[in-house]
Amino acid sequence: xxxxxxxxxxxxxxxxxxxxxxxxxxxxxxxxxxxxxxxxxxxxxxxxxxxxxxxxxxxxxxxxxxxxxxxxxxxxxxxxxxxxxxxxx
Numbered sequence: 001x002x003x004x005x006x007x008x009x010x011x012x013x014x015x016x017x018x019x020x021x022x023x024x025x026x027x028x029x030x031x032x033x034x035x036x037x038x039x040x041x042x043x044x045x046x047x048x049x050x051x052x053x054x055x056x057x058x059x060x061x062x063x064x065x066x067x068x069x070x071x072x073x074x075x076x077x078x079x080x081x082x083x084x085x086x087x088x089x
Contacts, residue, residue, distance in 0.1 A: 021062025024048065025070065037070040039077035045084060049075060053088035 022029075024047065025037060037044065048056050048063075048071050055075050058068045078084040 023063050023067055024061065025063060025067035031064075031067075035066050035070045037067070037074035039074040039081065040083065041074075042078070042083060045071070045075055045078055049084065049088075051088050053085050 023031075024044065025032070025035070039045070048061055050056055055072055058065070061068070061071075063071060075084060079086050
């Protein structure tokens with residue numbers, strides 16, 4: 001007679017390979033020199049902020065560290081110029 005061992009354990013699938021996210025700042029797959037994000041480009045900046053108006057992190061946006069820093073500066077400038085809200089809905 002077999003003993004009851006409890007519920008079956010879930011196995012994590014370690015073989016899944018995720019596609020690397022593309023950096024939204026790169027132009028034609030190349031890093032722009034100098035790294036600059038225009039604070040007047042509201043289409044790009046709204047993609048990189050969430051509904052509450054917070055800047056989306058690097059893991060979700062796919063930005064590199066340098067481009068994330070440029071995005072942060074651009075969002076802060078756009079907020080100061082009243083192009084983006086400090087607080088969302």
